[in-house]
Structures are given as structure tokens and as C-alpha cells.
Amino acid sequence: MNLPLTIKETQAGLKEKKFKAAEIVREYLERIKKHDKGINAFLTISEEQAFEAAAKVDRLLENSGEDAFNQYPLLGVTVAYKDLFLTKGIRTTAGSKVLESFVPAYSATVVERLQKAGCILVGKTNCDAWAHGASGENSDFGPTKNPWQPEFVPGGSSSGSAAAIAANFSLIACGTDTGGSVRQPANFCGVVGLKPTYGVVSRYGIIAMASSLDSVGHFARTVEDARRIFEITKGEDGYDGTLVNPKAKMQNSKLKIGIPKEYFIEGLDKEVEESILNAMEVFRKEGIEIVEVSLPHTKYAISVYYIVQPAEVSSNLGRYDGVRYGNDRNSFGAEAKRRIMLGTYVLSAGYYDAYYLKAMKVRSKIIQDFEQAFEEVDAILAPVSPTPPFKLGEKADNPLQMYLADILTVAGNLAGIPGLAIPSGFTKNGLPLGFQLLGPRFSEETLFSLGELYQKATDYQPKVAI
């Protein structure tokens, strides 16, 4: 069967009885069995649970007909979770051998909510261990490959989730973004990825990486689908104390987009740059005013990020002592050890002021840059990554080079603002290209509107790699 590529198509097919939920699930699972050996997007496939959930969907449709969609807005939507999301009764590893056999006793808020909205869980996806990485190569269970061209990386750290959408193993997928880990793999795999405002989607039940930066996002093929998922995942849950219910903000009737000159850095790939300028033209033709803005502290974002983030990582990974759950600290992979040591160093006596306190201060400067820019514009249009996907192994031996791959995404996390990655085409060599829209805190609606405008103006048709 030809699988539907959007939520609308899926639900229309179910409504018109073109297919049953059980048939879609069977098809996805068959595709995973057939193609995932070469991609390694999944760590665990929850076949039994998926068929049970599908049977429930089919029963609901039989009993209540179209009314079922009012009660369950995402009825029949298959979802894959990055293996950082706790799923009750289903192994959750964080991509690390430390948690090789860990079976959670409860599910994350996001998992609960999507299930209640009618989603069908198909499996848990591969990622850089503890979400540390920009290529997927730091997974203790082997790297994920880019479905478009398997000798290239899919991006990271939510590698398997992005790859699962590109390879059509699931309709939607969830991931986390601490320094770009949703936007960058979305960009490398040619799918839509949302990093919401910090404090809008609950982190309860999601294995913590860096607590002042972690945000919980998702992948889909269209902006419209990303918006529908966000409708379900956002808002207070009584468990995550950083959450606020976003107030709907009035959108300016005439939107203005800023182009930050500091994001057009030396070494920015020609094709990436061209694709950003093309996207800019699309928006201009749609009547959006484009102006240049300046974010002068952008060049320091990576240094601030690689102080604050490892500091918080060293603290969050302190709990894995092999006593309460999981294996002992010898099971940590090289990248986790590196970050724990770096974080311990910047927090240790004699270095705290020079590194950690200094980084927290420069973080304030980065936030001020954005605040100033957003006084003038509604959103910022920028590249996600300086280059298209790179080859497996290309940066694996040089951690600093790998860290620099995050250069265009980390500032958004430091400022706690939302970002939406949108695909915009392919390079001459057939690798995905795209851009990101950044907005002030709680401006998801504006980003979705702009994203939908772009996809409509370009008559965007989702494509799958396999």
C-alpha cells in the first residue's frame, strides 16, 4: 500500500475506510524490517503495543465513526520516540550502554498526551548517547545513517527520529533539542522539526541532558502537522516546574523577517547560503518585509554553550552510579566522559568564575541581542547548519570540529526561544537543504504561520527517501 504522508491524509483515509489503522501499522513495521538494517533508526520496535493500539483505533472508528476524531485529535497517527523519552514497560536506553536494560515504570508527559490524543507508538529511536552529538555517531548502539544517502550522517542528536520520518517508518516522531538536536537532524534529513520555547512542553519523564537548555520537540513532514502535534504537547502538567501556559499573542498584521548578518559566517557552504536567499525571496514575494538585523554576540554562543551545557551534563549524569539503576560509570562512552570531565572542570574550585560564571554573563548578552532584534522583527530567518550533511567519520575524531557544527543552533537554546526547521530542497548531490525560523519566546504561532505560508507558496510536496 502507499502510505499517507500527512496527518490529514491519514485521517481522511481512515474516515473513508480506504485502509484500517492495523494495515498502516503493518506497512510501517514491514518497511522498518525491510530497510532499517541499513539505517539503524530504531533501537526498539514495539510491535505488540502498536498492533494493540491500532486495534483500539479501528474499534473506535467502527463504534463512533467520525466523532472519534473530535475526541482524539491525532487518532491513527503513528509516532516514534527518541530513546530519551520514558515509555512505560518499553526499554529506554538514552542511546547508552549504561541504561541498556532500563525499563521505565512510567511514561513521559508527552508520551501520555500523544497516546491520549490517539497516537500509535511504533518504537524507540536511536540517538547520540545522552543526546550528546550532532551526527548520531555517538550512539553506543551504532550510528544512524542518512536515509537519502547512507554514507552521510543524519544529524543529531535526535538522529533516528529524523531518519524515521525521512525513511517513512512513522508518520511523526519526537525528539529533544538542547543545542540544535531537533532542528539540525530535521535539516539533514529534509523534514520539518520544531524546537519549542523553553518551558512550553513538559520535560517530565525525559532523560535530562542540560536542564536550563533542554526543550522537547517533534518531527513531521509539513508545518501544519507540526502545529497539530504542538497543540497536544504544550502546556502545564503539574510535574515540570518550568512550564507556563503560553498566552496567545496577537500577530502583527504585517510580518517582518530579519536576516542576521552574523549567521552568514566564513565557511558557510555556497549551496546553503543560496537556499537561504531563495527562501528569503519566497517570503518577500508573499509580501513579508525583509530587513537585516544584527546579533553581535553570535560568535560567542558556541563557547557559552560548551561551558553551560557540559556543566549541567556533569550534574545530571552524576546520578548514574550503577546502584539505583543501570550499569556503573565504566559503561559511559567517550563523548559522555568528555562532557562530564569538561563540565566538572568548569565548575571546579578556581575555575568556576573564569568559565561558568563568565559564560552565564555572556549568555545574558546573547539574550539581549535577540530581545533587541525582536523589537524590530517578528522572526529571524537563518541557516540551521553551516554545511549540508557531512560524511560518517568525517568529524568523529575531532570533538571541537564536531562541536562547531552546532554553531548556528545553540544561541536559540541559550535564549530559550522557539525555532522551526523547514526543508527547502536538495543540493546538486541530492542531499537535503533547509532553513530555520527563530522567534521571540512563545511565538510558535507566528513561526507556524510563516512556515505554512512558505510551504503553500512553494507548493511543497513531502518526499520520502526510500
Place this chain on the structure above:
Amino acid sequence: MSKLTKKDVEHVASLAKLSISDKELEKYLKQLDEIVNYIGELNEVDTESTEPTSQTTGLENIFRPDELKPQQSLSDEETHNGYFKVEAVLTERTDK
């Protein structure tokens, strides 16, 4: 910026309860030194009159009742009489 020494790396590894081999020590020394030198660039930013940011929500003291529920336990791994099962830490005496 000062150069990291082997002693520094050994010290942070011990603070973080990580045991690393001599070979790893060499590798991490080189890599961490490179990273620490890079992040040292922040010294050139004037932050004399800047307040530090530790989080971006502006929220303070969000409370909830502290309730104990079995589903809030850490893991569903095998238990015995309500305790998690782990490998034995002590072995039987062999000199008896």
C-alpha cells in the same frame, strides 16, 4: 590561557568518579586542552556590568505536593520483596 596538565585531567576524572586508562588520559588531555583553549575566548567580552543568566523562564518556586506512588519508582527492572535486584557486592569469605 593556561595549558591543561595530566594532573588536571586525573583530578577532574576522580571528582567525576570516572576511571580512565593511561591511553584515554593522553587522548582526553589533548582534546580537552583544545576545547578549554577555545572557550577561553569569552575573556574578550566585557561583562563588567552584566548579570548572569541561569534560566530563561523567570519563574521562581513552583510547588507541588510530594506524593509517593509506586509508578513514580525509578525502574521496572526485576525486584525482590519491593527492592531492586543488583549484582552481589560482597563475596563469601574464602578463609573460613
